[in-house]
Amino acid sequence: MATAAGVSYQTVSRVINGHPSVRPSTREQVLAAIDELGFRRNATALALASGRRRAVTVLTSNTTHHGYASILQGVEEAARTASYAVGIGVLESAEDTAVAAGVQRAADAGGGIIVIAYDPAGVRALAAVPAGLPVVGVVETPASPPGGDRPWVWADDREAAYQATRHLLDLGHETVHYVAIPSGTRRTSARTSGWRQALREAGAPEPRPVQSSWGPAGGHAAGRKLAEDRSVTAILCGNDDLALGVLRALHETGRAVPGEVSVAGFDDAPHSAFLTPSLTTVRLDFAGLGRAAFALLHGVLEESAPVAPHPVSVPELVVRESSGPPPPDA
């Protein structure tokens, strides 16, 4: 474009990049030509020449889970505002080769990487990102995970679990059972430890957490098991999908919610408010988390970018119909 329309060639570059020493009249000429020809600078060439890619790749094991999808949406929103392209890589499994392949792909894409490190695949991927690459992890627990020294953002899952458990205990339940999502690390998950802390503080017995999966099917299985135990009056679930399965299992076994058993979830998925009974849960701002992750990464990539101390979104307990006092005879 340059030469033909305006007068020079490098000057175009200067105009685009807002270089100060360009005569106003020249600038306008170039601008006019740009406008007329509908010129857009080639992102690929720019990336090659400058070495920077203005792109971020989100690495995750799944795009359909509510939390993950919301984080992705948050990242995209922030990236769009900053004129960054957003790429996505799905980790096929937690196997080393699959994880390595995923990281490779993200690295090949150039730009920064955001890893959703809530589950085993994500945690391993975060750890597998070669040092030196700009990366931010969205983690459950901040205390140096395997991919330790990397910057991260998090929602305070521990606090959230604590709040939900407290809520149930305050209603008068003797203790609260916990159906856990798969943990990303070998160590106790933040959610589990928040739950445990609340129990300890209340001097309540600590039942063994029921390990489950991510989806409602897992919750259903766990719920069937817990339903057998008549002493169970309160169940906290690692996420709302799990809670849905538990609710269903309780229904099938004829246990009333919240009459006999109270159930609380985690995440406040969009459908949770409309279940019957509607689900008591803890709202987590995943989209905000995604935005924060991008902001942090942006700061890593460009020192000029705002490096706001990443705002830990405060979880908010949402009390609905699925929780209530324990039955009088319990």
Next chain:
Amino acid sequence: MATAAGVSYQTVSRVINGHPSVRPSTREQVLAAIDELGFRRNATALALASGRRRAVTVLTSNTTHHGYASILQGVEEAARTASYAVGIGVLESAEDTAVAAGVQRAADAGGGIIVIAYDPAGVRALAAVPAGLPVVGVVETPASPPGGDRPWVWADDREAAYQATRHLLDLGHETVHYVAIPSGTRRTSARTSGWRQALREAGAPEPRPVQSSWGPAGGHAAGRKLAEDRSVTAILCGNDDLALGVLRALHETGRAVPGEVSVAGFDDAPHSAFLTPSLTTVRLDFAGLGRAAFALLHGVLEESAPVAPHPVSVPELVVRESSGPPPPDA
């Protein structure tokens, strides 16, 4: 890398691209060097030089809806297999400027574009893609929409709606009311017309569809309205989220499902099987749709790629608890 390790420079390129005339011994040398140095060809440089980007950008108005997220996951899966990078662009709204900006971003990314054109924003985006750019639309209705001549894939929504409506009519309902998702086009949506066709064939009265939104809140509002009308005994919803809201509204107004009113959804979202009552719905293979979209785009981008006549996934009716015969006195 080249020169240092092996012997030449261009030869490396030949080896990588599997050019036939390279002496086996040379090839092995180069291969060894590549392996040793952990060399990976720079995707950016490749894109610049070759003009092709081996990437696909998915343009959508939302990443969190079940169907959309599943399509994205399907695209990613197929793209991963073909060593394509996957980008994502979210359309902020259906406003012309927002749509144009989204399309620009996708175009700037290079490579191909897949537009999820189920809603107004998506439909407009598909239409706004400049001719000549490789694009595939995931559409609701194939018959030349505004972005007419562009290749597309679809699930047979019409047939799906027809099946669901038939199912309810076969149970003995006099007619079936319909809660509609926002249509992408001004014309009647495929789902609506499938529903209508079933009614006509059965000689059933055709109530006016209730226009709603995408989420459960919209379904809830629609459900409240329909619940007032005691003659309503069967409701088909444009998607499972809507159905969830309807279910909730019916519960709130004391109408039994399926005792008094039957409800059917659309999509078979993961939670639908676990609702109480579990939801009768039509399963659509969104992930498969995403894979098909990519395959088609791949064919457009590389003539060598398999151009399988895109497999229209057949919708499958899943009958669960939420549908049953109408009450005897209706």
Next chain:
DNA sequence: GCGCCTTGTGTGACCGGTCACATTCATGCC
């Protein structure tokens, strides 16, 4: 034994930008 075709490899230009440096020109100061 010579020309010719085929095979393997190297060279130079180019993709569309950025960067470091050279150049031109007007200005201000002594």
Next chain:
DNA sequence: GGCATGAATGTGACCGGTCACACAAGGCGC
């Protein structure tokens, strides 16, 4: 008036590859 100074612009190299050639060596036919 001569000269350093800074603003405005142009030039050449380069980012890391691909592509269209040129070119050397070996095998074949006559």
